Amino acid sequence: MEVPEWHSWPQKSPGSGEEELVPAGEGLMFIGGPFLPVLAVGFGVWAERPEQSCVHFLLHRCAGGGCSLWISVRQVRFGRRRLLLVAYVSTLVLGLASAASVSYVMFAITRTLTGSALAGFTIIVMPLELEWLDVEHRTVAGVLSSTFWTGGVMLLALVGYLIRDWRWLLLAVTLPCAPGILSLWWVPESARWLLTQGGVEEAHRYLLHCARLNGRPVGEDNLSQEAVSKVAARERVVRRPSYLDLFRTQQLRHISLCCMVVWFGVNFSYYGLSLDVSGLGLNIYQTQLLFGMVELPSKLLVYLSVRHAGRRLTQAGTLLGTSLALGTRLLMSSDMKSWSTTLAVIGKAFSEAAFTTAYLFTSELYPTVLRQTGMGLTALVGRLGGSLAPLVALLDGVWLLLPKLVYGGIALLAACTALLLPETRQAQLPETIQDVERKRAPTSLQEEEMPMKQVQN
Numbered sequence: 001m002e003v004p005e006w007h008s009w010p011q012k013s014p015g016s017g018e019e020e021l022v023p024a025g026e027g028l029m030f031i032g033g034p035f036l037p038v039l040a041v042g043f044g045v046w047a048e049r050p051e052q053s054c055v056h057f058l059l060h061r062c063a064g065g066g067c068s069l070w071i072s073v074r075q076v077r078f079g080r081r082r083l084l085l086v087a088y089v090s091t092l093v094l095g096l097a098s099a100a101s102v103s104y105v106m107f108a109i110t111r112t113l114t115g116s117a118l119a120g121f122t123i124i125v126m127p128l129e130l131e132w133l134d135v136e137h138r139t140v141a142g143v144l145s146s147t148f149w150t151g152g153v154m155l156l157a158l159v160g161y162l163i164r165d166w167r168w169l170l171l172a173v174t175l176p177c178a179p180g181i182l183s184l185w186w187v188p189e190s191a192r193w194l195l196t197q198g199g200v201e202e203a204h205r206y207l208l209h210c211a212r213l214n215g216r217p218v219g220e221d222n223l224s225q226e227a228v229s230k231v232a233a234r235e236r237v238v239r240r241p242s243y244l245d246l247f248r249t250q251q252l253r254h255i256s257l258c259c260m261v262v263w264f265g266v267n268f269s270y271y272g273l274s275l276d277v278s279g280l281g282l283n284i285y286q287t288q289l290l291f292g293m294v295e296l297p298s299k300l301l302v303y304l305s306v307r308h309a310g311r312r313l314t315q316a317g318t319l320l321g322t323s324l325a326l327g328t329r330l331l332m333s334s335d336m337k338s339w340s341t342t343l344a345v346i347g348k349a350f351s352e353a354a355f356t357t358a359y360l361f362t363s364e365l366y367p368t369v370l371r372q373t374g375m376g377l378t379a380l381v382g383r384l385g386g387s388l389a390p391l392v393a394l395l396d397g398v399w400l401l402l403p404k405l406v407y408g409g410i411a412l413l414a415a416c417t418a419l420l421l422p423e424t425r426q427a428q429l430p431e432t433i434q435d436v437e438r439k440r441a442p443t444s445l446q447e448e449e450m451p452m453k454q455v456q457n
Helices: 048-080 079-100 104-132 134-162 167-173 179-184 193-198 200-213 223-236 250-275 284-293 293-310 311-329 337-365 368-397 402-418 433-437 445-449
Strands: none
Touching: 048 079, 048 402, 079 104, 079 167, 079 179, 104 134, 104 200, 104 337, 104 368, 134 167, 134 284, 134 337, 193 200, 223 445, 250 311, 250 368, 250 433, 284 293, 284 337, 293 311, 293 337, 311 337, 311 402, 402 445
């Protein structure tokens, strides 16, 4: 869910019919049409056509989707915590390399690879959180963690406004990865993954520590090292999951196909609104700050809604709100800019709420043995939707309102599809494929505290 670093293009000068170059800091300039930047990375102006910029954005998003798939597969072998470290270190190194770029080609490659590394964060952190939390705290933890993302979005507007030199700006937004790497010292590995790798002692130590933190009594029978060893032995004799398992059974196939449509619609409408900044009448810093500020009430909306209305209705409702905001903007005339801006902000809030719900909802739908695999697949499809969003913006040459119509139509389709998914509110996380097919999850609290029990891997 990265916030795109796109800038609205200046309008043509009145009466001249010519486009103007707009300086954006030393060595960085923009020219010409909606959202499409032209970089002069300290070594001359480089210009590209809108179609070329959109293709570059498409390749960047697809690279991130490919990285999500790779990470979801490798987590089975290397674990959540280790790959989270790889994502952090890769982002730090590539971010520093992009700040030191000596050519546009080097800059483009390093920024694309940086985005690919960042793709691993969200599909690692959310499942790792859910696997350590009970039903009562899953919602608040999921929404709270996404609130820090919103804080970063707003802080980026301030940092970008204060630091106009692009090299120092890249350093400023990259260096926070260093304390992030240090924080991994206190992040526990998934106990379930440790058992699949034979790490019985470490998993047992994490589980005991978790039980003590939660004030739960630890008996000799339910959490002894011998009991954990039996679970580990059971898990090691069964084959590892694959992407084909997402489509082998009827219920999982239904969940996977619906989630793919939902994630495509969420990303497509989110980036369609995020990139449509030229019609708001604001500069890039005001737009960034405004879009960050509207995400705060959307987090509160998600928290209250998923607790009372459930995940499914929240997902469908937020997508429907996005679609209605986009559709209503079609009815606004050109002299109603204030109303159009208001609707754009409302649509952005709903699309962000849909994004937050999608991460929480999808993580709860898939069983433990396929959770990471399912998140990787849906993230890939979602990034495909985000990749196509700027390409659809080019349809304004056919009809000025066509892009908004497409964005709203896809969001409406995703909203209807979300209603086909099963509800997960107050439900234990499913552990096996059989749990999903029986449309029920483990009900024992002891099973949730040690989610590896009875898991096939």
